[in-house]
Amino acid sequence: MDHFLYRDGALFAEDVAVSEIAAAVGTPFYVYSTATLLRHYHLFDEALAGMPHLVCYAMKANSNQAVLRTLAQAGAGMDVVSGGEYRRARAAGVPGERIVFSGVGKTAGEIRLALEGGIRQFNVESEPEMLVLNAVARELGVVAPITIRVNPDVDAKTHAKIATGKSENKFGIPIARAREVYRMAADLPGLDVVGIDVHIGSQLTDLAPFEQAYQKVAELTEILRGEGHDIRRLDLGGGLGIPYERSNAAPPLPTDYGAMVQRTLGHLGCEIEIEPGRLIAGNAGLMVSAVIYVKSGEGRDFLILDGAMNDLIRPAMYDAYHDIVPVIEPAPGVEQQPYDVVGPVCESGDTFARQRMMAPLKAGDLVAFRSAGAYGAVMASEYNSRPLIPEVLVQGDQFAIIRARPSFDEMINRDTIPHWL
Template sequence: MVIMEGKGRLDGVDLRELVSTVPTPFYAYSASAIRHRVGALQTALGGMNARICYAVKANGNLAVLRLMAGLGIGADIVSAGEMHRALHAGIPAGNIVFSGVGKTADEMAQALAAGVWRFNIESRDELHTLQTVAAEQDVVALAAVRINPDVDAGTHAKISTGKAENKFGVTMDEARDWFSQSDAFPNVRLDGLHVHIGSQILTLQPFRLAMQQVAAFAAQLAASGHPINSIDVGGGLGVRYRHGHDVPVCVNEYAAMLRATFADFDGTIVLEPGRYLVAEAGVLITRVVRIKAGASREFLVVDAAMNDLQRPALYDAWHEIIPLHDRGGGDVRYDVVGPVCETGDTFAVQRSMPRCQAGDLLLIANAGAYGASMSSNYNSRPLTAELMLDRGRHAVVRRRQSFEEMVAGESLAAEWLTA
């Protein structure tokens, strides 16, 4: 829920005035909206032994992470780089969970040295690697086994993670085998379970099915002498990208489901929300470059591109696109496209909106998650600026990348070496 106050105002700031000092395209995030969403989740979980660890991959800007730290939120990371971001922003290592299928031994060593709280383990090889690395440091790593419950989350195939054909997690039979052999891993304490079935989930039933399986499995493990101290229920709560189409799960109903499902569990429930906390707090501001009349349609060419916001090209994702001008003239159907040399560089197809002209500003809504964090330099386009807005104030929290910064790690082949 973006804190909009009339057309072009976000969290007390007139976005149209910002373009005089910040060139388009740029991202703007509402600190008030993030606080509101975090507060709603914390309130819904009231009375539970629950820990919220924000999924850094959704938006890893240091200012966003610092805001999370100040609200008592931990971090769910999937790389050593995300760990360093979280630590740099002030999130304590003891409130960081390390997830992901491809953790390297070096990343594990960095995480153990930093003192992260626990690891979510996704394969037998990873378990063996963590044992080796932890033994080298003479420490005991806390770990949870990620379960794949083979539940269809009813979301886009590319963000579904809990079905048998997905790369994530292991079967309960395999997990049970790990627990039975836990004595072979003296430097890894298997005392947790983890499940995450996908992202942008808009119905409660897939969550309920997955959680019921995990709760029953935790009880079975405890009965066989393997007590479970934490259950990580992942993230996945969807948001409203398209009005009149997306109906998100009520956070209070979600929390009530968790409370009922884990009523007999006395350990810690861990949540890993990402999109839910930041998506609707962010917008991408772009400017119309020109209108191109095609043989069968009109193309609205803007200065933002798929390298700035990949979701439409990657997932066919819908984002509301709102012109920030008040000119009349009736609605027109446009294909909204960027300047990148790919047909996939398309934000919307045959979208109806007020007539535009070159120079007009557009707001691409709900872009606070998986926007800037997935951006690239494709077509040698600089990374966009990012701004934090807060009750009438704004701060540039990442300046627009310069050409020199873009090529800083490159060099000419002046010195040749042999292996």
């Protein structure tokens, strides 16, 4: 569910007309719904209510500070994967004890930053990382809390580029070597091993791979405890999918996920950490774009938009589907026609949809890409010297620009010309 609905034939973001925002900020732009962000966070929090837990929002999905502060004030922790994300979380008011640091390539500088600024735990991905973490902690005279990410070799049955839990993926330590690596960690005086971490992929629409992975984690917990390790936290990652294509079957609900976690891991008495990103932010955002031209081609018509692959890269990168809806609702019974929906970038890959059935549109009409709140603005670029597009946050009947569109001068003047030119 989201809070983007038609009222009297016009698309609204909560209680604000999308066309009103477009008139104020220009197109294209992103708009996020506070009510949707909070609803999705609370669904996860309530789903785990029977267990000690912390919901750590995966910042890589959408790291705008206004989004982070909205969730942090509701009680969310944060999952960061870089020093920059750590700094963003702290700037948004998130205390260090509610931040977990994931990622396969943490540098010594990033580790130092988090140890000095405060951290809940590092989710360690390799033995070399563990040695660097121990050395930095010893140098600072502190002990670093860690979990070790195990790779359970479970096929998440998701897109190959967002699968992370198979043996050929770069993430984590093979679960078959876990006992050896935990023994190594226990011998390093700069580390406090607090738990186990696992994450098998993103946009999962079936609970079975989660359950298979979590059963392996439960077995490993018992083994490690038997060998003297104080396993008290289980970080289960994220990955629960959202319904990008509304005609498809809906993914499992957070309540179903929570019941499965309780069934497979509840008997262990561990604190549970989960790291949803897409499910919290995805359906909380739209990208709104205007039609520049309607072009007739050989056997097909093109909707050429002012939004492009540099603004929303998911379709070009993953062949991802987004519902594309007109901001002004078509009259009942209007006959639809197929369009190729494309952007103005000089790449054939700058295509959002092929032969998408839509009501007839004309130049100047606005369209909205649904489910664009995650992996949209954070993955945008200035390819073709196109400025990054604004982000807007709505709360009830008010809205605010939470990242402005830079001017062309601001964008161009970031370059520096060498003295010899």
